Amino acid sequence: MYFLAAEGGESTHNPIIPLWQEIVVGSVAFAVLCFVLMKFVFPRMEQTFQARVDAIEGGIKRAEAAQAEANQLLEQYRAQLAEARTDAAKIRDDARADAEGIRQDILGKAREESDRIIAAGKEQLAAERATIVRELRAEVGTIAVDLASKIVGESLADEARRKGTVDRFLSNLESTGAR
Amino acid sequence: MFGQANVLAAGQAAFPPSVEDFYLPSILPWGAHDSYWFTKITAMVWVAVGILIIFFLATYRKPQLVPTKKQWLAESIYGFVRNNIAVDMIGHRGVRFAPYFTTLFCFVLLTNFFAIVPLFQISPNSHIAFPAVLAVISYVMFNYVGIRHHGFVKYFKNSLIPPAPWYILPLLIPIEFFSTFLVRPFSLAVRLFANMFAGHMLLLVFTLGGFAMLSANAWLAPVSVLSWVMTIALTFLEFLVICLQAYVFTVLTASYVQGALADEH
Numbered sequence: 001m002y003f004l005a006a007e008g009g010e011s012t013h014n015p016i017i018p019l020w021q022e023i024v025v026g027s028v029a030f031a032v033l034c035f036v037l038m039k040f041v042f043p044r045m046e047q048t049f050q051a052r053v054d055a056i057e058g059g060i061k062r063a064e065a066a067q068a069e070a071n072q073l074l075e076q077y078r079a080q081l082a083e084a085r086t087d088a089a090k091i092r093d094d095a096r097a098d099a100e101g102i103r104q105d106i107l108g109k110a111r112e113e114s115d116r117i118i119a120a121g122k123e124q125l126a127a128e129r130a131t132i133v134r135e136l137r138a139e140v141g142t143i144a145v146d147l148a149s150k151i152v153g154e155s156l157a158d159e160a161r162r163k164g165t166v167d168r169f170l171s172n173l174e175s176t177g178a179r
Numbered sequence: 180m181f182g183q184a185n186v187l188a189a190g191q192a193a194f195p196p197s198v199e200d201f202y203l204p205s206i207l208p209w210g211a212h213d214s215y216w217f218t219k220i221t222a223m224v225w226v227a228v229g230i231l232i233i234f235f236l237a238t239y240r241k242p243q244l245v246p247t248k249k250q251w252l253a254e255s256i257y258g259f260v261r262n263n264i265a266v267d268m269i270g271h272r273g274v275r276f277a278p279y280f281t282t283l284f285c286f287v288l289l290t291n292f293f294a295i296v297p298l299f300q301i302s303p304n305s306h307i308a309f310p311a312v313l314a315v316i317s318y319v320m321f322n323y324v325g326i327r328h329h330g331f332v333k334y335f336k337n338s339l340i341p342p343a344p345w346y347i348l349p350l351l352i353p354i355e356f357f358s359t360f361l362v363r364p365f366s367l368a369v370r371l372f373a374n375m376f377a378g379h380m381l382l383l384v385f386t387l388g389g390f391a392m393l394s395a396n397a398w399l400a401p402v403s404v405l406s407w408v409m410t411i412a413l414t415f416l417e418f419l420v421i422c423l424q425a426y427v428f429t430v431l432t433a434s435y436v437q438g439a440l441a442d443e444h
Binding site: 015017018036048049052055 | 198199212216225227232242253254258274281285303308316376
């Protein structure tokens, strides 16, 4: 059996000579495979690769744009902040100056007012004093005369002389008192 | 003239294996020995084509920017051939050849791989018809591409006349012609065919050898076991050869296309 197979085989088949049926089958099968894969699969893969590259590059570009925008915003905020700071400083200075002005104003007014009050008081005092002095002078004269007439027991006829004596006495009294 | 399967079923090993073991009986009509239209070999070719078409169409039906696992796998295969073979060998012009190279690579790899898949266990590429078809396509392709790129006369001038002193040219031109236009398709086809043929033959020798020794003498059983262990080891070697030959076939095709497109020698 085995000998038959071996001998028969060598005469029927030569492995280096292709079978034409297999060439046909191989060509057709491989052609079908090539057609399907090269038409429907690999071009789409190429497209997907391209889309992926685009997506990545687009992403980078978008990120760069966003970065630039963020930087610009940051600059803007910084500028605004600096501006706000100077504004605040200016407002503070103004307020301080205003406060100083107002203080001076109030102080002046108060001083004026106090001066006025003091002056009025003084004036009033002087007037009252003058009144009192005048009243006292009249009364002191009468009392002194009454006293003197009682003591001396005589009425002084000469009114003018009597008045002069009293006045002189009083002014002497005043000048010594003031001293 | 029984098939190898019958022999094994009868408990008797046909040893040593012969070329006939590569020509299994036809499936349709069942058991015929002179009909080659529908055999295990051609069926495997169709299965390979079917698997590849279904795999790629299924994984790439709805491609997304952020790939799913399967899509990533399909893209990796294409990306490998595109970047590591087509672009590396040919440059940016190689991108347009990448679809064909990938198809070629996948087809050769899968049909080779059948050599060690249980139940398939033989590669269609151990029949020279299939490597021959692929080699003829590569041959036609690189010549067509070269003629289209350079024009007919300039292409042959570029290919046949190396930059050498004039007195050596009478020797060099026949050699160039022989190596470029005659040997290339044969070497391409025979390299793949012979590797797969020899691989299958090796596995047969060690597998059937084990049976042969066992049936010859029961005391040889340990040697039979060693023989089968060798089969397993050789299967790993075969896997290496499978991948390597698929890669080599694609790289050589790319290299021929690159040579045809090159401006200078």
